[in-house]
Amino acid sequence: MAEEVRAEMVASVFKVLVTAGDAVAEGDELVTLESMKMEIPVIAETAGTVREIAVAEGDVIQGGDLIAVIE
Numbered sequence: 337m338a339e340e341v342r343a344e345m346v347a348s349v350f351k352v353l354v355t356a357g358d359a360v361a362e363g364d365e366l367v368t369l370e371s372m373k374m375e376i377p378v379i380a381e382t383a384g385t386v387r388e389i390a391v392a393e394g395d396v397i398q399g400g401d402l403i404a405v406i407e
Contacts (some may be wrong), residue, residue, distance in 0.1 A: 339382050343402040347371035349395040354404070360388045366404050367391065378403055 347369035354366050358379045367378040367389075388405040389396060 338387060338405050339384070340402060340407040341366060341378060341380070341406065343369070343378075343399055344403045344405055345369075345371060345399050347376060347397055349391045349393050350375060352385050352389060352391065352393055354389065356388055358362045358388055358394075360386060360406060369397075373385060378407060380406055382406060 339361060349367060349369040350370040354360060359374060360366065361383045364380045365377045366380055369376040369378060384406040386404060387407045390402040
């Protein structure tokens with residue numbers, strides 16, 4: 337079953353650290369967000385393979401927006 341990783345707040349995508357096809361472990365950082373001059377890591381909650389990265393560096397995302405899909 338696929339896990340959708342979604343934004344918890346409004347933020348800018350500061351850095352994308354993985355690409356589709358990458359294997360990730362639980363706890364790996366997928367993306368770094370920036371909000372109010374703070375860097376916020378987005379962490380994989382399950383191990384698997386990144387199926388999709390739905391954001392790019394510089395994007396502004398809203399709470400609930402899709403960041404990545406891991407299967």
